[in-house]
Amino acid sequence: MRRYSRITGTGSYLPPRRLSNADLVAELATKGVETSDEWIVERTGIRARHFVADGVYSSDLALEACKRALQAAGLQAQDIDLIIVATSTPDMVFPSTACILQNKLGANGGAAFDVQAVCSGFVYALTVADAMIQSGAANKALVVGAEVFSRLLDFNDRTTCVLFGDGAGAVVLEASDIPGILASDLHADGKHVGILCVPGHVANGHILGDPLLKMDGQAVFKLAVGVLESAARATLAKARKTEADIDWLIPHQANIRIMQSTAKKLKLPMEKVVVTVDQHGNTSAASIPLALDAAVRAGQVKPGHTLMLEGVGGGFTWGAVLLTL
Ligand code: UT7
Numbered sequence: 001m002r003r004y005s006r007i008t009g010t011g012s013y014l015p016p017r018r019l020s021n022a023d024l025v026a027e028l029a030t031k032g033v034e035t036s037d038e039w040i041v042e043r044t045g046i047r048a049r050h051f052v053a054d055g056v057y058s059s060d061l062a063l064e065a066c067k068r069a070l071q072a073a074g075l076q077a078q079d080i081d082l083i084i085v086a087t088s089t090p091d092m093v094f095p096s097t098a099c100i101l102q103n104k105l106g107a108n109g110g111a112a113f114d115v116q117a118v119c120s121g122f123v124y125a126l127t128v129a130d131a132m133i134q135s136g137a138a139n140k141a142l143v144v145g146a147e148v149f150s151r152l153l154d155f156n157d158r159t160t161c162v163l164f165g166d167g168a169g170a171v172v173l174e175a176s177d178i179p180g181i182l183a184s185d186l187h188a189d190g191k192h193v194g195i196l197c198v199p200g201h202v203a204n205g206h207i208l209g210d211p212l213l214k215m216d217g218q219a220v221f222k223l224a225v226g227v228l229e230s231a232a233r234a235t236l237a238k239a240r241k242t243e244a245d246i247d248w249l250i251p252h253q254a255n256i257r258i259m260q261s262t263a264k265k266l267k268l269p270m271e272k273v274v275v276t277v278d279q280h281g282n283t284s285a286a287s288i289p290l291a292l293d294a295a296v297r298a299g300q301v302k303p304g305h306t307l308m309l310e311g312v313g314g315g316f317t318w319g320a321v322l323l324t325l
Contacts, residue, residue: 005133005141006180007325009075009172011068012293013061014050014280021047024162028155035158045256049165049281051150057091059100061168062146065289066105072296073172075140080172081110082138084129086121086145086285088314089152090114093202097146111138117188118196119252119313121145121285123321126173126309127184130321133175144170145285152198154212163254164213165281169289182306183238184321185231192316195219224258224312229265231320232308239322243267246322247305248295252312253277253287262310274300284313301325 019027021037028035040046052061062085070077083105085098092100098112111132117124122145132138146168153161173180200211228251236242243266251259253276263273276291283290288309295301305325312318 001177003134003136004176004179004181005130005173006176006178007171007323008174009069009071009073010170010289010293010296011065011070011072012167012169012290013064013068014167015052015056015061017051017053018048019051028158028161031156033156033158035162040162044163045277046163046281047278050167052148052166056148058085058087058089058146058148058168059091059097059104061148061166062097062101062144062170063104065146065168065170066101066142066144069142069170069172073174075172077105077107079140080107080142082129082132082141083107083110083112084115084125084141084143086115086117086125087147088116088118088121088284089148101144117313117317118315119254119282119284119287120311120315120317120319122288123184123309123311123319124186124317126181126321127186127319129173130181130184133173139175141173142170143173144168145287145289147284147286149213149282149284152211152213159217160213160215163282165283167280167283167286167290169286169293171289171292179324181321181323182241183235184319185234185238186319187227187231188315188317190315192223195316196314221255221258223316224254225261227318228258228262228310228312231318232262232266232310235308235320235322241306241322245306246272246308248272248274248301248307249310250274250288250291250295250307251310253280253291254282
């Protein structure tokens with residue numbers, strides 16, 4: 001009998017400090033940085049984001065999200081034999097945030113590693129976990145997206161600092177005889193490294209280069225719209241499904257206009273698109289599992305529904321996962 005992987009629990013966590021656009025606009029004004037609620041809402045759909053307090057790291061957010069996902073799946077941390085954390089904001093250069101999380105959870109002993117594919121990180125991590133479960137290399141996995149992007153933001157650059165937020169989302173993925181993940185499709189094109197990056201690095205005890213986020217928003221926007229459509233179509237073709245089989249599209253939450261455009265190209269009404277960008281901002285690798293968990297807990301996304309998860313971001317990376325919950 002073929003072995004599949006299935007999501008059996010979801011969880012998420014947002015740090016308590018919530019900044020509405022008005023709060024952020026007021027904070028930025030004290031630095032002489034001019035922006036407005038109107039501009040942010042009209043160009044992005046974002047109304048609020050959450051930022052961590054000093055001393056809180058990606059693994060701390062991931063820990064809370066994982067506890068909730070484990071509870072939803074009815075499992076204990078010790079049942080987990082694989083942890084993959086998608087993050088571009090690891091706690092340390094090394095070891096991986098997944099190892100730090102594993103210890104905080106008390107899930108010691110199984111495999112644990114990070115995946116770095118920026119905003120596509122969660123679909124990359126889910127695809128890797130699916131392959132490991134299908135092959136028998138793992139049985140019960142925690143797949144996590146966790147980010148503290150507020151630490152990478154240049155609060156003097158209004159073109160980027162209004163866009164991002166912090167948070168974490170997690171799923172429990174288990175081996176099953178019943179199909180859960182149906183197909184996935186991952187890509188990268190490294191020639192676009194420069195359009196979305198944090199170019200600094202650590203060397204000889206110093207940070208060399210710029211450790212703050214740089215983005216050519218328009219270039220990212222144009223690429224995102226094209227690849228989100230192609231990845232969804234390729235994934236549907238692999239699963240021998242069509243757009244009509246999708247109950248919910250859960251795209252990376254970067255900009256409502258990108259989501260609207262993707263939905264239109266896939267001939268899906270916005271009623272079938274999970275939207276949390278208004279409340280969370282862009283939380284990079286955390287955005288898809290955060291949106292998934294919010295929709296599950298709101299009773300929108302239900303067992304038996306077919307979901308198209310789609311990520312796109314720095315690298316340039318993109319990908320999609322089609323699954324039945
Ligand atoms: O997570 C990875 C994926 N990331 C994304 O998907 C981001 C993709 N890109 C975008 O979402 C959009 O390109 C942005 C939201 C970043 C920018 O929206 P846009 O419609 O492309 O605006 P723009 O960059 O063309 O800027 C338009 C104007 C400019 O002024 P001028 O030159 O027309 O006078 C900007 O200086 O808006 C100005 N502007 C702002 N004004 C007020 C840029 N940022 C702001 C701001 N507040 N925060």
